[in-house]
Structure formats: structure tokens, C-alpha cells
Amino acid sequence: MFQLELVVVGIVWGCTYAMMALGLTLVYGLLRILHIAHATIFTLGAYIGIVVANNTGSLWLAFPAAMLAAGIVGPLIYRLVYEPILQQPPYVALIASIGILIAMEDGFRIIFGPYGLSFLNNPWFTTIYDFGGITLNLVQIWMVAAAVILISAFALFSSVSRSGVAWRATVSDPPIASSFGIDVIRVRYTSFFIASCLAAVAGVLVGLLNNLVEPGMGNIVSYKGLAIIVLGGLGNVIGTLIASLALGVIESFGTVYLDQVLDRDAIAFLFMIIVLIVRPQGLFAPK
Amino acid sequence: MELYLISLATVAALNVMLAVGLNLISGFCGQISLGHAAFYGLGAYAAALAAVAGGPFVGNLVIGIAVAALIGLFVGFISLRVREDFLAIATMGVGFLFLGFVRKQNWLGAEMGISQIPAPPLDRIGFAALCVGLAILVIILSLHIGRSWMGRALKAVAQDEDAARTIGINVPRFKLAAFTIGTAAAGLAGGLYAYMTQLIVPDAFNFVQSVTILAMVVIGGIGSTWGAVIGAIILTLMPEAFRFINDYKLLVYGALLLLVMRFAPRGLAGIASSVVTRFRK
Amino acid sequence: MRFKFPGLAALALVASVAGASAQDVRIGFHVPQTGFAAADGKSALHGAELAVEQINAQGGINGRNLALVVYDDQGRADQAQPIANRLLGEGVKVVISGSYSGPTRAAAGIFQNAKIPYISAYAIHPDITRAGDYVFRTSFMGEVQGRAGAKLVGDFIKKKRVTMINLNNDFGQALGAGFKEAAPKFGLEIISEYNYGMSDRQFGSIVASVRRDNPEVIYASGYFFTAGPLVSQLRAGGVKAIIVGQEGYDTPNFIEIAKNAAEGVIITTSLDRDSKDEEMRAFIDGYEKKYGVAADMVAATTHTAVRVAADALRRAGTEDTAKIRDAIANGKVRAATGTIVFNELGEISKNVQAQIIKDGKFRHYAVIEDPVLLAPPTK
Numbered sequence: 028m029f030q031l032e033l034v035v036v037g038i039v040w041g042c043t044y045a046m047m048a049l050g051l052t053l054v055y056g057l058l059r060i061l062h063i064a065h066a067t068i069f070t071l072g073a074y075i076g077i078v079v080a081n082n083t084g085s086l087w088l089a090f091p092a093a094m095l096a097a098g099i100v101g102p103l104i105y106r107l108v109y110e111p112i113l114q115q116p117p118y119v120a121l122i123a124s125i126g127i128l129i130a131m132e133d134g135f136r137i138i139f140g141p142y143g144l145s146f147l148n149n150p151w152f153t154t155i156y157d158f159g160g161i162t163l164n165l166v167q168i169w170m171v172a173a174a175v176i177l178i179s180a181f182a183l184f185s186s187v188s189r190s191g192v193a194w195r196a197t198v199s200d201p202p203i204a205s206s207f208g209i210d211v212i213r214v215r216y217t218s219f220f221i222a223s224c225l226a227a228v229a230g231v232l233v234g235l236l237n238n239l240v241e242p243g244m245g246n247i248v249s250y251k252g253l254a255i256i257v258l259g260g261l262g263n264v265i266g267t268l269i270a271s272l273a274l275g276v277i278e279s280f281g282t283v284y285l286d287q288v289l290d291r292d293a294i295a296f297l298f299m300i301i302v303l304i305v306r307p308q309g310l311f312a313p314k
Numbered sequence: 315m316e317l318y319l320i321s322l323a324t325v326a327a328l329n330v331m332l333a334v335g336l337n338l339i340s341g342f343c344g345q346i347s348l349g350h351a352a353f354y355g356l357g358a359y360a361a362a363l364a365a366v367a368g369g370p371f372v373g374n375l376v377i378g379i380a381v382a383a384l385i386g387l388f389v390g391f392i393s394l395r396v397r398e399d400f401l402a403i404a405t406m407g408v409g410f411l412f413l414g415f416v417r418k419q420n421w422l423g424a425e426m427g428i429s430q431i432p433a434p435p436l437d438r439i440g441f442a443a444l445c446v447g448l449a450i451l452v453i454i455l456s457l458h459i460g461r462s463w464m465g466r467a468l469k470a471v472a473q474d475e476d477a478a479r480t481i482g483i484n485v486p487r488f489k490l491a492a493f494t495i496g497t498a499a500a501g502l503a504g505g506l507y508a509y510m511t512q513l514i515v516p517d518a519f520n521f522v523q524s525v526t527i528l529a530m531v532v533i534g535g536i537g538s539t540w541g542a543v544i545g546a547i548i549l550t551l552m553p554e555a556f557r558f559i560n561d562y563k564l565l566v567y568g569a570l571l572l573l574v575m576r577f578a579p580r581g582l583a584g585i586a587s588s589v590v591t592r593f594r595k
Numbered sequence: 596m597r598f599k600f601p602g603l604a605a606l607a608l609v610a611s612v613a614g615a616s617a618q619d620v621r622i623g624f625h626v627p628q629t630g631f632a633a634a635d636g637k638s639a640l641h642g643a644e645l646a647v648e649q650i651n652a653q654g655g656i657n658g659r660n661l662a663l664v665v666y667d668d669q670g671r672a673d674q675a676q677p678i679a680n681r682l683l684g685e686g687v688k689v690v691i692s693g694s695y696s697g698p699t700r701a702a703a704g705i706f707q708n709a710k711i712p713y714i715s716a717y718a719i720h721p722d723i724t725r726a727g728d729y730v731f732r733t734s735f736m737g738e739v740q741g742r743a744g745a746k747l748v749g750d751f752i753k754k755k756r757v758t759m760i761n762l763n764n765d766f767g768q769a770l771g772a773g774f775k776e777a778a779p780k781f782g783l784e785i786i787s788e789y790n791y792g793m794s795d796r797q798f799g800s801i802v803a804s805v806r807r808d809n810p811e812v813i814y815a816s817g818y819f820f821t822a823g824p825l826v827s828q829l830r831a832g833g834v835k836a837i838i839v840g841q842e843g844y845d846t847p848n849f850i851e852i853a854k855n856a857a858e859g860v861i862i863t864t865s866l867d868r869d870s871k872d873e874e875m876r877a878f879i880d881g882y883e884k885k886y887g888v889a890a891d892m893v894a895a896t897t898h899t900a901v902r903v904a905a906d907a908l909r910r911a912g913t914e915d916t917a918k919i920r921d922a923i924a925n926g927k928v929r930a931a932t933g934t935i936v937f938n939e940l941g942e943i944s945k946n947v948q949a950q951i952i953k954d955g956k957f958r959h960y961a962v963i964e965d966p967v968l969l970a971p972p973t974k
Contacts, residue, residue, distance in 0.1 A: 036799030130568025293414020296407030
């Protein structure tokens with residue numbers, strides 16, 4: 028029973044990772060860029076969400092507000108920072124992304140203060156459900172629900188709708204895709220938009236789960252997100268999802284059983300390095 | 315005031331060793347490493363433990379170099395199996411693993427770190443001179459490598475690994491050499507750092523530190539020894555020179571990284587060489 | 596008397612009113628204003644500035660104003676050393692650390708060598724005071740507070756079965772060590788122990804484990820940004836055990852995060868919100884008035900450090916740093932966090948306050964008075 032509870036906890040964590048990692052893998056699949064600054068979108072979403080929620084008293088408004096802000100800033104980062112340097116060696120985009128991360132984290136601290144913000148009203152956190160001995164609060168349930176809904180929606184979109192198919196084509200082979208008339212640029216913007224919205228939702232939910240929104244909250248999630256997309260096979264969506272859930276569960280058990288041996292955050296990277304040594308292309312071969 | 319300048323010079327010398335070493339790996343050889351601080355830490359911890367156990371000054375520094383280089387060699391082996399982006403994340407992972415491990419081991423001081431490291435057998439000025447001298451040695455070594463056959467092989471590997479292989483360059487050997495030498499330099503800096511502060515804690519060797527070292531290389535101009543040196547000196551002096559931006563320090567620093575990458579990706583060395591080329595026309 | 600140069604006189608008047616810096620007594624102060632420790636740095640700076648303001652309002656140092664020379668060390672040892680050297684170059688006679696252990700210990704050696712008295716406001720590493728006789732600490736060592744926690748659980752809360760949840764950093768490690776050392780003396784049984792890291796905010800698996808262990812008391816170390824989420828999640832997970840924390844919880848931010856979950860949490864600290872002691876009140880009320888938020892422990896202990904330095908400067912009445920150091924060492928200062936007396940190592944020996952959160956506020960719970968148990972090391 029206890030082990031089952033650990034699994035459930037791990038799945039909730041895995042859903043957060045999945046929402047972040049999906050965005051990272053989208054961007055990588057398209058542009059071969061490690062979008063570390065994605066952490067910043069996560070944090071931005073959380074801050075906008077909490078400011079709106081605290082000022083309007085409505086949690087439901089927080090999500091669209093966060094998604095709107097993220098949906099603008101994410102693609103903006105692409106347009107202003109990544110697009111002009113696409114022809115440069117990969118480390119250029121990487122360092123630029125890190126620069127954005129460092130600058131915006133300090134920016135959040137300067138604007139919102141170093142102490143962090145808390146939700147004045149957090150009814151979802153205090154609404155608790157008991158599933159035969161395993162307790163989950165509404166935020167955790169929403170975390171799983173949001174991940175399932177949003178990611179399924181994306182999967183549907185990419186296999187059925189024209190833009191979705193266009194996306195998959197662009198990822199596989201941009202020149203051929205554009206020779207077929209696919210607007211590669213629009214696909215990119217769409218991808219950044221989707222990735223950023225997912226991150227914003229994750230950000231607000233994590234803010235609710237911790238009841239704390241802080242300037243640096245995106246960092247660890249982003250670093251682990253990178254480890255996850257490597258594990259999943261860079262650019263491979265299904266692989267990323269499986270790796271996210273797997274990591275969540277491993278961390279859940281590791282926190283309890285391995286805490287004398289290894290830091291929780293290091294577990295993700297240990298897992299990743301072992302996999303890289305054994306299977307350098309990731310757990311799931313790239314599509 | 316001189317004490318202040320001396321301590322600044324010492325820190326700058328250590329940063330130069332770190333940046334030049336990383337430049338060998340990431341610049342000369344194109345293997346992007348986001349975990350260089352781990353080797354800094356390995357050198358520091360190894361030298362510190364040896365020093366606390368009573369070993370001689372020089373011997374302890376050598377131990378620091380050896381440990382860092384050994385693990386560097388191992389990471390080099392990993393780099394053989396994975397490429398480019400994977401490697402960046404893998405090296406980031408190495409950094410987190412190092413810290414995660416050290417934090418939990420009591421014999422490594424765990425969270426408390428290693429303290430009461432004996433003072434170096436030199437006074438402050440002498441120690442600073444030693445650090446600067448060693449930094450100069452590292453620079454000379456790097457310049458030599460750059461101009462030698464080895465340097466050209468490394469650059470070929472950086473540009474196009476497969477092509478390099480076809481003209482008979484033993485790619486693995488050169489990658490391993492780059493990692494070993496680069497991390498050895500970091501290990502040396504680490505040992506000196508332990509003697510400088512006499513207390514080392516895990517936090518000093520975290521991801522932010524790795525990024526800082528990479529920033530020095532990149533702003534100076536990746537691939538250029540002198541670029542790495544200038545980058546190291548600038549980033550060491552910057553917080554001092556800009557105390558008035560105290561509260562906005564990290565904001566400015568992040569923006570600087572971003573702007574340099576966006577507008578001058580080849581760094582200061584790149585700017586310098588394009589100015590020179592334009593002059594020659 | 597007739598002024599020969601009325602302009603000059605006017606200038607002098609303006610200058611003295613504006614607090615000309617040539618006249619000020621300057622204390623060095625390094626603090627993490629940016630970086631991972633910026634939250635504590637902000638509190639520390641506020642506490643110090645409040646102290647300076649209050650001291651100057653009461654006549655300053657023998658008629659001269661007190662002023663802080665502030666530097667941001669980002670919470671890093673390699674930033675602290677150049678700053679230390681810089682402060683030496685600026686000729687300050689006393690320095691206070693408003694920062695964490697890494698930078699403080701690195702700077703301590705430098706100040707000891709230069710024979711400048713150095714007071715650590717809240718950094719807890721034991722080696723800091725071992726740097727020499729010029730180094731002092733105005734906060735509890737982690738081990739001492741941990742031992743106090745054990746007595747609190749055994750003698751005051753009167754429970755035996757304890758689960759420990761430790762923060763993985765020097766503070767958490769020291770607290771845990773002290774608690775475990777003293778636990779047998781009070782008949783405590785530590786039934787389980789868990790660890791977490793500074794960046795952890797989600798404790799689902801630990802909560803599940805604690806529920807299974809079913810302790811009577813949870814001794815959890817942390818800072819408000821970890822303890823807040825931890826305590827909320829424990830209560831949301833149905834854990835009813837009494838939660839005991841320490842100074843790291845002692846800030847209004849903790850209550851803001853944990854809300855109702857914070858009710859009934861007991862902590863060891865040095866502030867007593869219900870205190871009638873004038874020094875404590877002057878700090879608590881003065882802080883709220885100046886900054887509009889309730890005070891916290893980091894601010895309090897930094898405030899105390901400045902008070903101790905100012906008191907010594909006043910009594911020494913000289914710029915001779917050896918005499919200033921002696922004045923600190925022999926002083927007995929009544930400050931916001933209690934009466935400060937140093938032992939030969941430069942550590943303080945005083946009672947530990949215990950506070951409980953009732954109706955969303957910190958209230959008096961107990962005073963732990965046990966000089967033998969709470970004695971800090973002497974070397």
C-alpha cells in the first residue's frame with residue numbers, strides 16, 4: 028500500500044516533468060536547440076498566475092492569464108534570440124538561453140522580491156480526496172488531469188490536424204517540408220506557443236502545490252527536463268513522456284530509500300548518465 | 315588596498331586556469347562541457363583532504379590535479395560515445411552528480427565541507443605570485459598546443475569529426491587528451507582554491523559556477539586562448555568594477571551573455587580578428 | 596562669537612545635519628543581496644539598518660553617527676574574500692557578517708589576521724569562531740539549538756516518539772546532530788529519519804512515509820521556503836503529529852505559506868513576540884513600523900550583532916581594534932535576541948525561546964533554560 032502511494036506520488040511529479048519536457052522536446056526536435064530558458068516561462072506563468080489569482084480572487088482566471096503571458100513571451104524569445112542565431116554553432120543558442128535564464132530569474136527577484144509569493148486563497152490544495160488510504164489534493168489531481176488532457180490534445184493535434192502533420196513533417200525534414208508548401212516559420216511559432224502554454228500551466232499548478240512562487244522555481248525542473256529529453260531520445264515525444272513518468276516514480280522511491288546516498292536531484296542525472304553509457308541514443312531510439 | 319588587489323589577482327589567476335582549461339575542451343576540441351566546476355571541485359576536495367591529512371603543499375596540489383584529470387579522462391570516454399547536445403547535458407549531469415555525491419558523504423565533509431585546511435607555506439603576496447605564475451604556465455601550454463600539430467588535429471575534430479577521421483586523425487585519442495589536460499588545469503585551480511579559502515563547501519562548485527566558467531570562454535571567444543584569458547579577467551573584475559549595479563548584478567550578467575551571443579557569438583576574439591582583417595584590406 | 600566665514604559655517608551646519616561621512620563611525624557589513632540567499636540577505640540588511648537608525652537616534656557612538664559599509668557577497672566564499680580585503684582597505688574597525696557559513700568562514704581568517712573584530716550574525720559553521728579570538732557569533736550554534744529542541748520535546752511537549760526530517764545543508768546537519776546527541780537524555784526515541792535538499796518543495800514521498808511511521812512528534816529542520824511547503828503537505832496528507840521547527844521557521848513568510856497548517860507548530864528561536872523586554876519590543880515594533888512586515892529571526896540576530904558592535908565601540912572609546920575586541924569579549928549587552936555574553940571561543944550562552952503559532956501568529960510557549968545543556972564549546 029505504501030509502495031503504491033509512492034508510485035502515485037511519483038506519477039504526479041512525473042506529470043509536472045512531462046509538461047515541461049514536452050515543450051523542451053518540441054523545441055529541440057525542430058531547432059536542435061536546448062531551450063534552458065524554458066524554465067523562465069514556467070516561472071513567468073507561475074508569477075502571472077498568482078498575481079491574477081490574488082488580485083481577482085479567482086483561480087480559474089489565473090490559468091488563461093498565465094498562458095497568455097507565456098504564449099507571448101515564449102515565441103518572442105524565439106523571434107528575438109534564437110531565430111537570428113540559428114546558423115551559429117549550437118553552443119551559441121545554449122549560452123544565450125542560459126543568459127536569459129539568469130537575467131530573468133534576477134528580474135523576477137527584483138520585481139517581486141526574494142521572499143516569494145503565496146496564494147491568498149488556495150482551496151484546491153485543501154480539498155482532499157481519499158482513495159482507499161492514498162490521499163491526494165485537488166491540485167495533484169489537476170496536475171495529472173492537465174498533463175493527460177493537454178498532452179493528449181497535442182498528440183491528437185499532431186496526428187490529425189493539418190498543422191500537426193505539418194509539424195511532424197518539419198521536424199523530420201525541414202527542406203522537404205517547405206518544398207511541400209509547409210510554412211516552416213509558422214510551425215516554429217506554433218511550437219513555441221504550445222510549449223510555453225504547457226510550461227505556464229505547469230508553473231501555476233506547481234505554485235499551487237507548494238503554495239509558493241519564487242524566482243528560482245524553474246531551475247531544477249528545467250535541468251531535469253533536459254535530462255529527461257535525453258533519456259527519452261531527443262525529439263521523441265512518447266519517449267519523453269515515458270521518461271518523465273519513470274523519473275517521477277524513481278525519485279519518489281529514491282527520496283525515501285536512497286536519501287543517505289544521493290541527493291534527489293542527482294538521481295535524475297545518475298539515471299541519465301547510466302543510460303547514456305549503455306545506450307547513447309537514449310532509452311528510445313529517435314524517430 | 316594592496317591586499318585587496320592581491321586577492322583579486324589570485325582569484326583572477328584561478329579563473330584564467332579554469333577558462334583556458336575549458337577552452338581546450340570546448341574551444342579547441344568542440345566538446346561543450348557544462349560541468350567544468352565539478353573538476354574544479356574534485357581538485358579542491360582532493361587537495362584539501364590531502365592537506366588536512368598533513369601532506370606537503372606541492373604534493374597536495376599534484377593530488378588535486380591527478381584526481382581531476384583521472385575523472386576527466388573518464389568523462390572523456392563518455393564523450394566518445396555521445397555527441398554534441400547529449401554531451402552538454404551529460405556534462406551538466408556530471409556536475410550535479412558530483413555535488414549530489416559529495417553532499418552525502420561524511421568523509422568528504424558532507425554539507426559542512428572541509429575546513430581548517432592549513433594555510434599555504436607562502437604569505438599572501440607569495441601565494442598570489444604563485445597562482446599568477448601557474449596561470450601563465452597554463453596559458454603557455456595552451457598556446458603551444460594550439461599551434462602544434464595536436465592543436466590542428468583538435469580543431470579538425472571540432473569542425474568535422476567524420477572528416478577528421480577519414481584523414482587518419484585518431485579522434486578518440488585527441489578528445490581524451492583535451493579532456494585530460496583541460497580538467498587537469500581545473501584540478502590545479504581547485505587545489506589552489508582550497509589553500510586560498512581554507513574552507514571549501516559543495517556550493518562553490520555548482521552549475522552556476524560551471525556556467526560562469528563557460529561564459530568566460532564564450533565571451534572571450536571560444537577557441538582562443540587569449541580570448542579565454544581576457545574573458546576570465548573581465549568576468550572576475552566585473553563585479554568589482556560595477557559595485558554600483560550591486561542589486562542588478564545578475565540581471566546585467568545574464569543580459570551580457572545573451573547580448574554577446576546574439577550579436578557577437580565569436581566573442582571578443584572574434585571581434586578583434588574581424589577588426590584586424592578589416593584593417594588589412 | 597562672530598563667524599569670519601559665514602558661508603563656511605553654513606556649509607558646516609548643513610554637512611553636520613546631513614550626517615557628514617567623515618564624522619561617521621563605519622562598520623563593515625557583507626550580505627547576500629543577490630543570488631540564492633537573497634531572501635535572508637534582505638532580512639539581514641533590514642535588521643542591520645534598523646539597528647543603525649535606532650542607535651543613531653539615541654546619540655550614536657559617543658556623539659558620532661554609526662554607518663554601515665555594505666557589500667554584496669552573493670552568498671559565495673570567493674566573493675567574500677575580495678570584499679574582506681576591500682573593507683580592510685577602507686579602514687573599518689569592526690565587521691559584521693550578514694551572510695552564510697561559506698563566505699563568513701572565508702572572511703573570518705582574513706579579519707583575524709588583520710586583527711579586526713568580526714561578528715557573525717547567523718552563519719552556523721563551528722569553524723567560524725575557531726578562526727581566532729577576534730571572531731564572535733551572536734546566534735546559536737546549530738548543535739546547541741538542536742539540543743534545546745530535544746529538551747523541548749522531552750520536557751515541555753512531553754512526547755517520546757520522534758521522526759526527524761532534516762534539511763541537507765550545514766544548518767540542518769548541525770541541528771540534527773545536536774538533537775540526536777541530546778535525545779537519549781530526555782528519553783526520546785527516534786523512530787525514523789528522512790533528508791531533503793534546499794531546492795525541494797514537494798515532499799509527497801516523505802509525507803507518505805511519515806504517515807506510515809506514525810510518530811508523536813516531527814522534528815523538521817528547514818527555512819521558510821522549505822518548511823512552509825513541508826508543513827502544509829504534512830497536514831494535507833493527514834499527519835497529525837506535533838511539528839517542531841527552529842529559527843529557520845521564524846519569519847512571517849512561513850505562516851503566509853503554510854496558513855492553517857502552521858497552527859500549533861512549535862519552534863526554538865531567540866525571539867519572543869509576547870515579550871515585555873524593552874529591547875525585544877523595540878526591535879519587533881520598530882521593524883514592523885519601518886518595513887511594514889513582521890520581523891524574522893535573521894533580521895533579529897543581525898540587529899543584535901550591530902548592537903553588540905556599537906556597544907563595544909562606545910565603551911572602548913578608541914579606534915584601537917584590540918581594545919574594541921576586548922570590549923566585545925567582556926561585554927554584556929541587552930539586545931533584541933536576549934542578553935549577549937560571549938565565552939572564550941566567542942560563542943554565546945543564553946536561554947532558548949520556544950514559540951508556538953496560534954491564530955496565525957507566533958506566541959510565547961516556553962523558555963528553555965539549561966546552561967549545561969546549552970553550553971557552546973569553548974574551543
